[in-house]
Amino acid sequence: MNSPQDCTTIEEVRLAIDAIDQEIIAALSRRFAYVKTITRFKRTEAEIQAPARFASVIETRRAWAQQAGLEPDVIEQMYRHLIAHFIDVERAELNSR
DSSP states (O other): OOOGGGOOSHHHHHHHHHHHHHHHHHHHHHHHHHHHHHGGGOOSHHHHHOHHHHHHHHHHHHHHHHHTTOOHHHHHHHHHHHHHHHHHHHHHHHHHO
16 A cells, blocks of 8 residues: 555545555454453443543543544544444443343
8 A cells, every 4th residue: 555645546545545444444343342341341330331431531532633633523523422332332231131
């Protein structure tokens, strides 16, 4: 994959974007595997909600976004949506026990 500045066609750029998106989705899949694993250690709704951990994750990801030259608000929205989904998965797992 060429660096962005070395791409000479729109097709090259699109192929690179597709490859990166595959990497992102694979990373999210790995993250989800850990989310499913962590449910083994959580016994209550409060542990699933974990508001202090949630706030810490959001704060850290915003800082990482800033350092990477990304818009922290966009990254925060993405993580809020992602974490809400993962909380739903954890809650379903807890309720199925």
